[in-house]
Amino acid sequence: MTPTIDLELILYITALGLISIGLAGVVLSQHLFRMVLALVIAEAGANLMLVLAGYRWDAVAPILTSLGEHPQMVDPVPQAMVLTAIVIGVGIQALAVSILIRIRQRFGTLDRHEVAAHMDAEIAQIAGTSRDMSQESPLGERPLPPLPGTPAASREGRS
């Protein structure tokens, strides 16, 4: 086992760890601003993964230093993709942050559950229904369960 394989392993673990930590943050965080930060981390991990996909351990950077000779170079295509992905990422981040500012101006809080409750209340008020909806007891009629034993084709033909 040469040291180069170890370097690749370290970088892969870093990239996958960043993606996992970012997604865990998105799932677990209660605060919306923390959620944006977690998304930034996940995006950084994805960028590292993409650059890693074009990495060769025996190559040089994709810049020609002298005419005539052609040394092994790392793959320039993923690098170009990551270059644009980083710039797009900061644009999306600014958009998310400005939406957060509006949410705070509207509801006065950034807690995930409180904002969700406020939004539910507003939607219910506009729709004119009571907002006490839950997964277990929905307001409307339950859809009929499919009849057991009937093949799908005959059901379609009946309706």
Added chain:
Amino acid sequence: MRNLTGLLFAGGLGFMLLSIASGLDFGAPPMLVGEAIQSVAPQETGATNIVTSVVLGYRGIDTLGELSILFAAAAAAGLVLGRRHTTAGTLTEGGFVLRYGGAMLFPLLMTIGFYIIFHGHLTPGGGFQGGVILAAAFFLPLLARPGARLHHGMLSMIEGFAGSSFILIGLVALAEGEAFLQPMLIQDTLGQLVSAGTLPLLYLAVGLKVGAELAGLLSHLAQTESEA
């Protein structure tokens, strides 16, 4: 309970990705497109930085799409933030060091930004990096003097001019009978400052557009009133 589920989800995802990645070939990926581009890029585009020739030459229309996405994001952020309120009266002016340091850094940052943009086809760097430095140069005085205002009409002018010139260079290539955004005017002097034909012009357009967009976005974000 919910935290446990989330942690299990993240751990399982990491394990799954790791087990998929362990099947990959470490350190020697197949790069058919990359090798083909490397062998012909210096002759076809005249740029020694092969990443630049990929960004502007082989995937130029991709870069155009990226600029559109950035424009859409900046416009949407401006739309969401809404009308500006001036905060000039409520914020205190920066101190002596901050004000004059900002004023002294402005020309230095401009020089570095344009240097990075103009050498994008020779050395690492280019329109995106230089554009960000230009945006920082224009935003720095705003931090020192909260009352100061960026000229938003001017910024929109620069942005529109840069974006349309990017498309115009592509259309000129189309009129010459080549593909859209095909690099032209390739001289035979690889490694010179004036060598890669239209690529430095395209990168200048990208840099001006990115810089103007981000400077406008930053000043918009800085000048929005905090409390409703």
Added chain:
Amino acid sequence: MTEIELWIAALLSLTVLSAAVLVLLVKNHIAAVAAASVVSLGLALLFVLMRAPDVAMTEAAIGAGLSSLILALALRRLGLWQIDGVKSRQNLIKAINGVERDA
């Protein structure tokens, strides 16, 4: 590829991963933004090790610089800009109360 590069990469990876965990765990929002900036900076150094100087420059300028600036400005606008949370707010409340009492 030498031994020293391997050690540098291992150290940077450790820094990046621990900073990423810190972003989610630390209470203060300014510290969280700073930790996210550390993640980007370490990533930029890793990109240099991976022979991607273009990407490293972009990440250093945008990820570590501009993105932190945007997040910090947003913190000020979101009213989360507190250096040491509870204490400064109490001082503010005390000051406001004092002003009201005087008036």
